[in-house]
Amino acid sequence: xxxKRLVPRMDESESRAWLGxxxxxxxxxxxxxxxxQRDAGLxxxxxxxxxxxxxxxxxxxxxxxxxxxTDSTLTRLSHVCSRLEKRDxxxxxxxxxxxxxxDVRLSSHGRRELILATPAHIASVRRLVIDALTPEQLESLxxxxxTILAQLTDGTHCETALTRDPASPSEPAG
Amino acid sequence: xxxKRLVPRMDESESRAWLGxxxxxxxxxxxxxxxxQRDAGLxxxxxxxxxxxxxxxxxxxxxxxxxxxTDSTLTRLSHVCSRLEKRDxxxxxxxxxxxxxxDVRLSSHGRRELILATPAHIASVRRLVIDALTPEQLESLxxxxxTILAQLTDGTHCETALTRDPASPSEPAG
DNA sequence: CTCCAATTATTGATGCGTCAAGTTACGACC
DNA sequence: GGTCGTAACTTGACGCATCAATAATTGGAG
Numbered sequence: 541x542x543x544k545r546l547v548p549r550m551d552e553s554e555s556r557a558w559l560g561x562x563x564x565x566x567x568x569x570x571x572x573x574x575x576x577q578r579d580a581g582l583x584x585x586x587x588x589x590x591x592x593x594x595x596x597x598x599x600x601x602x603x604x605x606x607x608x609x610t611d612s613t614l615t616r617l618s619h620v621c622s623r624l625e626k627r628d629x630x631x632x633x634x635x636x637x638x639x640x641x642x643d644v645r646l647s648s649h650g651r652r653e654l655i656l657a658t659p660a661h662i663a664s665v666r667r668l669v670i671d672a673l674t675p676e677q678l679e680s681l682x683x684x685x686x687t688i689l690a691q692l693t694d695g696t697h698c699e700t701a702l703t704r705d706p707a708s709p710s711e712p713a714g
Numbered sequence: 715x716x717x718k719r720l721v722p723r724m725d726e727s728e729s730r731a732w733l734g735x736x737x738x739x740x741x742x743x744x745x746x747x748x749x750x751q752r753d754a755g756l757x758x759x760x761x762x763x764x765x766x767x768x769x770x771x772x773x774x775x776x777x778x779x780x781x782x783x784t785d786s787t788l789t790r791l792s793h794v795c796s797r798l799e800k801r802d803x804x805x806x807x808x809x810x811x812x813x814x815x816x817d818v819r820l821s822s823h824g825r826r827e828l829i830l831a832t833p834a835h836i837a838s839v840r841r842l843v844i845d846a847l848t849p850e851q852l853e854s855l856x857x858x859x860x861t862i863l864a865q866l867t868d869g870t871h872c873e874t875a876l877t878r879d880p881a882s883p884s885e886p887a888g
Numbered sequence: 889c890t891c892c893a894a895t896t897a898t899t900g901a902t903g904c905g906t907c908a909a910g911t912t913a914c915g916a917c918c
Numbered sequence: 919g920g921t922c923g924t925a926a927c928t929t930g931a932c933g934c935a936t937c938a939a940t941a942a943t944t945g946g947a948g
Contacts, residue, residue, distance in 0.1 A: 550844075553849060553852045553853050553856060554844050554852055556852075556856035556860070557843075557844070557847070557852045557853075557855040557856040557859070558839070558843065558844060559856075560855065560856050560858075560859025560860050560862075560863060561843065561855060561859050563859060563863045563866075564859045564862050564863060564866075565739065565742065565743055566785065567863065567866045567867075568739065568862065568866060569739055571866055583934080585934090602896090603896075603897060603898095604895090604896065604897080611740065613935085613936080614896075614897060614898090615897085615898080615899090615935085615936070615937080616934090616935060616936075617897095618897060618898055618899085619898090619899090619934075619935080620934090622898085623933095623934095635896095638895090638896080638943080638944075639896095639942080639943060639944085640895065640896040640897070640942065640943045640944070641895090641896060641897080641943095642896080642897065642898095665732065667865065668862065668865045668866060669731075669732065669735065669862055669865070670724075670728050670731070670732060672861055672862060672864075672865045673731070673858060673861060673862075675727060677854070677857065677858050677861065678727045678728055678730075678731045679727050679731075680851070680854035680855075680857070680858060681731040681734065681735060681854075681858045682727060682730035682731040682733075682734050683851065683854070684734075684847060684851050684854055684855045684858070685731070685734025685735050685737060685738045686730070686734050687846055687847060687851065688734075688738050688742065688842065688843055688846060688847075689734060689737045689738060689741065690846075691841065691842045691843070691846045692737075692738075692741045692742060692745055692842060693741075757904080759904090776926085777926070777927065778925090778926065778927085787905085787906080788926070788927060788928090789905085789906070789907080789927085789928080789929090790904090790905060790906075791927095792927060792928055792929085793904075793905080793928090793929090794904085794905095796928085796929095797903095797904090809926095812913080812914075812925090812926080813912080813913055813914085814912065814913045814914065814925065814926045814927070815913095815925090815926060815927080816926080816927070816928095
C-alpha cells in the first residue's frame, strides 16, 4: 500500500521513485537490525554507540558528547547505556572534572564483542547497498540523498495545513 | 556517526552515498510521522491503514487482507485496529461468510478525519522529496531504490558471519 | 557567601512493535 | 458426527523510544 492512489497527479517517474523509497525505508533498517541481532545480539543503535566509543581517546566519552556523536538524545542514550552496562559492554563513571557529567567507557569485553560484530555488519551493508550499485548509481544516490537531507534540515518549514482548529488535532467533529 | 571510519576501503562516492542514505533513513520517517501526528493525530501506519480502507469496496476489508495490503502483520494490525476502534475511526464486525474472520470498516468519522489529514501529508511528501528533485534525480532514485529492493528481497542470503571472522584492521589502545 | 538559573544526566510513565500462546471456527477424514 | 489439523484473529508480555519530571552540580549575580 502506498500513496499512489491518493496522488493521481503523480506521474510514472514520481510514483516509481516514491514507491521505491518507501520500500527501502521499510525494509532496509529491518534487514540491518536483523543481521546485527542475529550475529552479535546488538541493536543497530547499540552498534553505533559502541563504534563511537571505540575510536574515542581512551575509549571514553561524556554522555552528552556521545549523544551528539550518535545523533541521539541524552535520554535515549542513558537507557541504552544502562542496558549495555548490565551486559558489561561499557562502564560508567562520574567525570572527574565536572561531577554532573558521567563518562562512558568501552570495556575490554565490549571492545572484543564489537570487533567480532563489525565485519559481518559491514558485509551486510556492502551486499545490500554498496556493492549492488554501479558507480554511477552510487553517485546518483549520494546526490539525491543529499538533496533530500537539505530539505529535511531546511529551516523554512512551510507548516503545511493547519486549516483546522489547531487546539484539537484529532477530535474535531466534521 | 557512521561506518565511515570502520570502512577505510570505502571510496569517496561510496562514503557519500552511504552517509546520505543513512541520514535519510534516520530523518525522513520521523519527519513524516511528526507532520501527521501534529496535523491529524495519526501514526503513519494508521494513515496507511485508513487509506487502504478508504478505497476498498464498502470501505471494508478483512483483517488478513488489510494486513497484506499494508505490508503488515495480523498481530500489529489487530493492535492498531483496537486503538482505532476506541477512537471511533473504524468498526470491526465478525464476517458473515467465515466466522473466524473479522471485517474492518472505515467509519464515517474516520473517513472525515482521513480526508482532512490527507492533503497536508501529501504536501509534506512532495515538499520533502518529490518536488525537491529534478526529473533526472527522480528517475535515478527510482532506479537505485529498485536495485536495493531487489537485494533486500533476494532469497540468496549469504549468511555472512556465523563464523566469527576476526579480520579487523585497526585497534587503538584502550 | 548565598541564592538561583542553567547544565547534565537519570528515572518513570506511556505508546508502539514483535513474539509466543491462546481461542474460535472451518473442513475434511474416518 | 467426533476429532484432528489448520486458518484467522486476539491477547499478554517484553523491549525500545519518547516525554515529562526529578536530582545533582555548577557558575554567576548581588
